Amino acid sequence: MSLVVDEPRERMVGREAGPIIRPYAVTRGRTRPRGAPLDLVTLLAATGNAPDDPPALSSPQRRLLELCRRPSTPADLASETGLPLRVVQILLDDLRQHRLIQELLPPTTSERPDPRLLMRVLDELRRL
Amino acid sequence: MNFAASDADPHLPGTGTRTEDLPLHTLKILVAGGFGVGKTTLVGAVSEVRPLRTEETLTDASTGVDDLSGVESKSTTTVAMDFGRITMSGGVRLYLFGTPGQERFWFMWDQISYGAVGAIVLADTRRLATSFASVDYFERRGIPFVIAANCFEHARRYTTGEIRKAMDVDPDVPVMLCDVRRREAVKGVLVTLVEHSLRFSDAR
Numbered sequence: 001m002s003l004v005v006d007e008p009r010e011r012m013v014g015r016e017a018g019p020i021i022r023p024y025a026v027t028r029g030r031t032r033p034r035g036a037p038l039d040l041v042t043l044l045a046a047t048g049n050a051p052d053d054p055p056a057l058s059s060p061q062r063r064l065l066e067l068c069r070r071p072s073t074p075a076d077l078a079s080e081t082g083l084p085l086r087v088v089q090i091l092l093d094d095l096r097q098h099r100l101i102q103e104l105l106p107p108t109t110s111e112r113p114d115p116r117l118l119m120r121v122l123d124e125l126r127r128l
Numbered sequence: 129m130n131f132a133a134s135d136a137d138p139h140l141p142g143t144g145t146r147t148e149d150l151p152l153h154t155l156k157i158l159v160a161g162g163f164g165v166g167k168t169t170l171v172g173a174v175s176e177v178r179p180l181r182t183e184e185t186l187t188d189a190s191t192g193v194d195d196l197s198g199v200e201s202k203s204t205t206t207v208a209m210d211f212g213r214i215t216m217s218g219g220v221r222l223y224l225f226g227t228p229g230q231e232r233f234w235f236m237w238d239q240i241s242y243g244a245v246g247a248i249v250l251a252d253t254r255r256l257a258t259s260f261a262s263v264d265y266f267e268r269r270g271i272p273f274v275i276a277a278n279c280f281e282h283a284r285r286y287t288t289g290e291i292r293k294a295m296d297v298d299p300d301v302p303v304m305l306c307d308v309r310r311r312e313a314v315k316g317v318l319v320t321l322v323e324h325s326l327r328f329s330d331a332r
Contacts, residue, residue, distance in 0.1 A: 040239060041154035041223050071151055075223055079180040079211055112329050113155055113245055121155060122322045124216040128315055
């Protein structure tokens with residue numbers, strides 16, 4: 001058996017391919033958050049606590065923290081920053097662990113949305 | 129909620145926020161369908177934001193047969209997820225997530241479907257079999273769904289009855305035809321899904 005491993009050729013990267021930095025470089029290689037993953041539409045907001053050690057925050061984390069000054073969701077933040085959703089979830093989890101952001105509402109324990117909320121949505125959709 | 133002034137971002141409106149704009153309740157709808165079936169168009173037809181795409185990452189979490197030819201050697205690769213939003217009065221925001229229908233993306237669906245209103249299975253009548261796996265997924269997990277067959281030009285028109293029969297779904301599952309380019313048509317699908325979701329909650 002040959003010792004030469006058939007290494008995949010580097011593919012040419014064009015402008016369409018997006019950022020050159022590999023997405024998990026900004027999470028320092030982590031592919032999962034430490035805590036339970038944040039729901040895609042969980043509302044998050046900055047707590048107003050000052051970071052203990054500002055330089056410890058990476059540039060994407062600082063950007064996310066700034067964006068969280070207005071309540072936002074991981075899905076919105078991923079779109080806004082252009083970072084992969086999973087990466088955003090990991091970075092947001094870091095900010096949450098440092099008490100720099102928090103969930104606006106207690107996490108839902110129900111698998112089904114509140115029927116009253118669904119009724120409101122139905123009315124709104126019909127009027128759209 | 130404010131940070132030190134030096135932290136201010138000139139791109140943020142900061143003070144101009146009206147309280148009624150603040151989101152208070154968020155809801156999710158999943159749009160499942162194969163490549164090219166019209167997920168992006170459907171999401172774009174009703175979204176208030178230009179159809180944004182967010183990247184989700186396929187990691188080792190995605191098991192099963194992987195036929196992404198040409199990328200077998202990569203442990204991670206990104207797949208695009210269509211994302212749309214409808215802001216309603218009273219701080220209600222409805223989010224639409226369009227995700228590929230193949231089984232290898234189901235780890236993404238698990239995230240989206242928990243607590244979701246339900247799902248739209250967007251089907252292409254020329255390749256109905258590509259939607260079978262999606263239907264299985266939602267049936268098994270007890271997630272309310274509707275089947276919307278995108279009406280492609282030059283495709284033979286089937287009746288909803290024929291589609292229902294081919295898909296072999298419960299009689300209470302709504303099956304409809306939809307031109308996903310038309311906002312009114314997509315609104316109709318959303319209304320049908322929310323109504324179905326309400327009945328579904330009642331029935332349980």
